[in-house]
Amino acid sequence: MIMSQQLVVGIDIGGTNTKFGIVDRRGNIIGDGRMLTNQHEEVNGFLDELHGHLTELIEKAGGIENIKGIGVGAPNGNYYTGNIEYAPNLRWKGVIPLASLLEQKFGLPTVLTNDANAAALGELIYGAARGMKDFIVITLGTGVGSGIVANGQLIYGHDGFAGELGHCIVIPGGRHHAGTGAHGSLEAYASATGVTNTALEFLAERPDTPSIMREHSKEEINSKLIYEAAMKGDPLAMEVYEFTGKILGEALANFVMFSSPEAIVLFGGLTKAGDLIMKPVREHMEQNLLPIFQNKVKLLFSELKESDAAILGASALAWEMKD
Amino acid sequence: MIMSQQLVVGIDIGGTNTKFGIVDRRGNIIGDGRMLTNQHEEVNGFLDELHGHLTELIEKAGGIENIKGIGVGAPNGNYYTGNIEYAPNLRWKGVIPLASLLEQKFGLPTVLTNDANAAALGELIYGAARGMKDFIVITLGTGVGSGIVANGQLIYGHDGFAGELGHCIVIPGGRHHAGTGAHGSLEAYASATGVTNTALEFLAERPDTPSIMREHSKEEINSKLIYEAAMKGDPLAMEVYEFTGKILGEALANFVMFSSPEAIVLFGGLTKAGDLIMKPVREHMEQNLLPIFQNKVKLLFSELKESDAAILGASALAWEMKD
Structure with missing residues (x-):
């Protein structure tokens, strides 16, 4: 039986x-x-x-x-x-x-x-990419992870470790990543830690720009606090998302040039910011794509409950x- | 029958x-x-x-x-x-x-x-990647092209246009690409035109550095002439390959983080320079890889007669x- x-x-x-x-x-x-x-x-x-x-x-x-x-x-x-x-x-x-x-x-x-x-x-199997044969999932949390599906199959690579897109260098010589030692990797910018570091940089570089984030000590500033400040319309906090979205959008354009996915599905904490992050992501992704790829790739949020x-x-x- | x-x-x-x-x-x-x-x-x-x-x-x-x-x-x-x-x-x-x-x-x-x-x-089917399930071919000629094989299949993407790695942005805001309008794409540096532009930049920026390339007019300088100068030991021409190899190596590291190939097969004019280009390519690729990918990826030349x-x-x- x-x-x-x-x-x-x-x-x-x-x-x-x-x-x-x-x-x-x-x-x-x-x-x-x-x-x-x-x-x-x-x-x-x-x-x-x-x-x-x-x-x-x-x-x-x-x-x-x-x-x-x-x-x-x-x-x-x-x-x-x-x-x-x-x-x-x-x-x-x-x-x-x-x-x-x-x-x-x-x-x-x-x-x-x-x-x-x-x-x-x-x-x-259950979410936003049901029925798709070519898509990329980017997880934006403490770190930046990725899973790539092409021809209906997950890409594992020859050794099982494919899809480490968070460690791609997007700004050569850029921000130091404490965990890997790399300079300018996507994870150094588009993770929760990256967003926090961007806010701390902006606050230090522009002492005269007012921001409600200044009511907190350096140690208190984290991605949640930046999100709340941005939601209240704090310009510096909003600029943190603009900056992060630009770098993420440029990175996504490179990923599209690789596997030409039908969709990129974003998952994790950073996506809570909604249009605040998605607008610059989409804009800078499209700007950096060859014309044959433009206005084709769907940018989706995960459909799975976190x-x-x-x-x-x-x-x-x-x-x-x-x- | x-x-x-x-x-x-x-x-x-x-x-x-x-x-x-x-x-x-x-x-x-x-x-x-x-x-x-x-x-x-x-x-x-x-x-x-x-x-x-x-x-x-x-x-x-x-x-x-x-x-x-x-x-x-x-x-x-x-x-x-x-x-x-x-x-x-x-x-x-x-x-x-x-x-x-x-x-x-x-x-x-x-x-x-x-x-x-x-x-x-x-x-x-016939060449350096016989029997491999995961590899990338990069063609370095007038332009920079690529073909990506993962899980034993060519990646075509959802629309048939996957694998445009020459148009990945490797230096954000970098050199202008006359054909696409992009700034800082791999093709702007690692193509025959890219190598020529690098040599012209080096010659202009360092008027006091001697080079046998200076015996020629700007219009005469092309990738063949740079190759010949480098083969004669011209330091500026050799530096052109060092610079090109650095950028190509950094780009290859990002590609490895994507699909973790067993090998990258290089094909086309630029490969004629042999170690002059391969040494910096390998060095900068390895430097930019996560430890789990280091010293694993074979860098091969095409085995097909051009x-x-x-x-x-x-x-x-x-x-x-x-x-």
Whole structure:
């Protein structure tokens, strides 16, 4: 008898939290939970706790025979090997064969990739990119991540690490990135930290320009505060978005010249600013495109609820898995 | 009876010449020829002449029943539609349905793409990228073109125009590109024209630095003369390659962050300079890569003879054609 398995497990491993859930084909989360990632010094302790939580959820969802497989989004996750490789923000160092450890633990086929690739599959299966064969997802959060789909397939590259667009150099010799040491990478500008650094630069460079951000100490200024100031019409805060949007738009133009996507889907904190960021993004993207690409590429916001997106993205991997 | 067709036709349409040939599965050119592209005001006149030449070659190769199909490399060639769309350097304006015109003429299935995509397929089927699933070909000639293979497939994008890496902006606000109006695109630096402009800038900016290039008038300075000066050890000419290699290397690093290719295959005039250009390219590419990508990507020269490459690339399209 051939079983039609109608559910998958999605696990998103972040530096702080690990989120997990059971998901159906339409993207409904049947059950979910979360745990702290770095409470366990050894990955085996982490797996034991995760196994306990998930077993409970799986039982409630009708048992393991209803589950097709497990998809995992993890920092530095390698699709080909199923390993987490040298993730800087996890306690488990070196190469962790997470997919095979999970397969042993649950007896279910398990696929793993990084969180931005998982986000792209989430948009493909459940979200804004349903039915598209060529699109790029850019995640704009603490960092800048990306997942690229071309010819209907996620691009993993020869080694499983393709799609690190946040680390493309967009301003040669530009702003220093503390994490990578690079100068002028997209992430140095278009991440939450980047936006904060831009605001701090503007405030320091223009002491005579009034701004409600000046009511706060340097240490208090963060992307949330800048957003709120911009929403109140603070010109300097609005200019931070203008500047960030220009750099992001120029970067997106280069990405379009690479894979000519039907759409670019933006996800994450920065998109909350809406038109404040999207207007300059679109303007500078179009300005930098060859005429054959102009006015063709859709700029979309993710259609996945931010609180669900990580689990959905990871779960999408399991649907994409070859039987 | 199922015929095993052992030959294909490759046609490369350039601004000046159109080259055509009959090619076997191993990349041997059984017969070939060339004609002027822009002698015919109407595309029909062009097709009549081409039909005459090719019919002769096909007869010599044993007749049309030995031919699997026709592959065409053409400026602004669109793989999905088979059209040449608004090619700036051809006399036939607007949209030319070249693939379907050739199908009618020869009764053979015909596939068309741009010349750089054809070059990438040429390397995949007969050249330096045989057996690779992920690589990028960069053509460094009058312009800078590219063809990108990921997951074993050429990336065409949603509209057939993917892979215009020569038009990526590498120096925001940089050198003006006369053809596109863009500022700071890779093609403005790493093409034959770009190299010439760099030499002219260096000569003007540093009037006191001696150089054998100063024996020539501005108008005489071109990429060939710069190459010869560099080969004689002229420091200024060598610096032109150093500068060009730096910019190209930085651009390649960004491309690697996109698709994480196993190799980048360089093709065309600039590669003749050998280590003079490759040393700075490699150095600056590695410097700008995230550690996970460093010392992994092969930088290769094309293995196709330059005189054969255009026909071979176009012919490769016909082998890749779905039956």
